[in-house]
Amino acid sequence: MYEFEYQRPASRADAKAAATGDARYLAGGQSLIQAMRLRLSQSERLVDLGGIADLKGIKAENNGVTIGAMATHASVASNADVKRVIPALAGLAGGIGDPMVRNMGTLGGSIANADPAACYxxxxxxxGATIHTDRRTIAADDFFTGLYETALQPGELITSVSFPAAQKAAYVKYKQAASRFALIGVFVAQSSGGVRVAVTGAKSHAFRAKAIEDALSKSFIAAAAKAVKMPVDDINADLHGSAEYRAAMISVMASRAVAAALAR
Ligand SMILES: Cc1cc2nc3c(=O)[nH]c(=O)nc-3n(C[C@H](O)[C@H](O)[C@H](O)COP(=O)(O)OP(=O)(O)OC[C@H]3O[C@@H](n4cnc5c(N)ncnc54)[C@H](O)[C@@H]3O)c2cc1C
Structure with a gap:
């Protein structure tokens, strides 16, 4: 690990003031500390967000939930409002990693990190969530831009994320057995605005599966998702699964997510 300065501000304003140069925000450290220990990441200063109470709140509002960036996965999984308004989201958070990861890892850290196999x-x-930062709001479709890359600018702080409720929704992942990250994870949501289907674990970053969305818009049944043959272009391949295998698993996980959504 390279040397660095550590600050733990008590307010957003102080955090922002400290986040100059190549400073990085520290949430639960579940990804960042590992990267620093391996000398894959170097920053002159870490700005620990753990002392800022108003980044942790979770509230139901406007037919959805708004979750603070520093809300841990465990707090999202157990929150009564999240369980009532978007049970699929509570289920997703409860299926992340293991108890230690869920008690330390955060929503803001997860999406800022933009791991290609992350669930959130x-x-x-x-x-169709909205990401709120100290500078602006960012639509979900504009946020994830590449491998560990997002639309965030240097020093930009995620403050919360607003998730609209769906009429039917579910997330199903086929776990990478060692890490419990998604080998393939599919979130299906049906709402008055239509059907949205998003996939993680398959490409450099999460993406929407338009072909499955089109099929489910015509018929929201598991068989319709399963019948879609996903192209293998740009699909990841590694020792855990070939591109062909992963592409096939997208349709399988999507069909299971539809079945789970219909069973709620
Ligand atoms: C063993 C293990 C298993 C895991 N399994 C899963 C899994 O099954 N599914 C899954 O989705 N994830 C999984 N994770 C990842 C985990 O969920 C964490 O959310 C993720 O590692 C990010 O950690 P963190 O929240 O502690 O953020 P940190 O590691 O502290 O930060 C990560 C990055 O986000 C930036 N950042 C943090 N907060 C903010 C903010 N508010 N604004 C702007 N930038 C910010 C940091 O500067 C850093 O670049 C796993 C992790 C481990 C170690």
Missing amino acids: PAAVLAL
Whole structure:
């Protein structure tokens, strides 16, 4: 690990003031500290967000939920409002990693990190969430831009994410057995605005599966999703699964998500 300065501000304003140069925000450290230990990441200063109470809140509003960036996965999974308004989101959070990861990892850290196999990006895209930062709001479709890349600018702080409720929604992932990240994860959401289907684990970043959205818009049944043959272009391949296998699993996980959504 390279040397760095550590600050723990008590307010958003102080955090913003500290986030100059190549400073990085520290949430639960579940990705950042590992990257620093491996010397894959170097920053002159870490700005720990853990002391800022108003980044942790979760509230139901405007037929959805708004979740603070520093809300842990465990707090989202157990929150009564999230469970009532978007049970699929609570379920997703409860299926992340293991208890230690869920008690330390955060919503803001997860989407800022934009791991290609992370679960939350699928929910953000499928539910059409809005990301609130200290500077602006960013639509879900504009947020994830590449491998570990997002629309965030240097020093930009995610403050919360607003998730609209869906009429029917579910997230199903086929886990990478060692890490519990998604080998393939699919979030399906049906609302008055139509059907949105988002996939994680398959490409450099989470994306919407338009072909499955089109099929489910005509008929919201599991068989319709399963019948879609996803193209293998740009699909990841590694020792855990070939591109062909992953492409096939997208349709399978989507069909299971539809079945789960219809069973709620
Ligand atoms: C063993 C293990 C298993 C895991 N399994 C899963 C899984 O199944 N599914 C899944 O989705 N994830 C999984 N994760 C990832 C985990 O969910 C964390 O959310 C993720 O690692 C980010 O961690 P963090 O919230 O502690 O953020 P940190 O590691 O502290 O930060 C990550 C990045 O986000 C930036 N950042 C943090 N907060 C903000 C903010 N508010 N505004 C702007 N930038 C910010 C940081 O500067 C850093 O670049 C796993 C992690 C581990 C270690």
